[in-house]
Amino acid sequence: MIPQHSHCQICGKAIKYGEAVCSEKCKKEYEQFIKKRKMYIYIMYAALMFLILMIVLQLFG
Secondary structure: OOOOEEOOOOOOEEEEEEOOOOHHHHHHHHHHHHHHHHHHHHHHHHHHHHHHHHHHHHHHO
C-alpha cells in the first residue's frame, strides 16, 4: 500500500502530506506563481468594473 502523500505544486515530486512544495527553489517559483495569479485576478476585477461603469453610463448618461 502507498503511504499517504501529496505532490509538489511545481515539479510534481512526491512529498509529505500537507506540504505544498518540495524545495526552496520550488517554493520561490510557487510564490511567484501565486503573486502573478493574484495580479491577474485584480486586473480582471478592474476590467469588469470598467465594463459595468461603461454600461451604466450608456444607459443613464
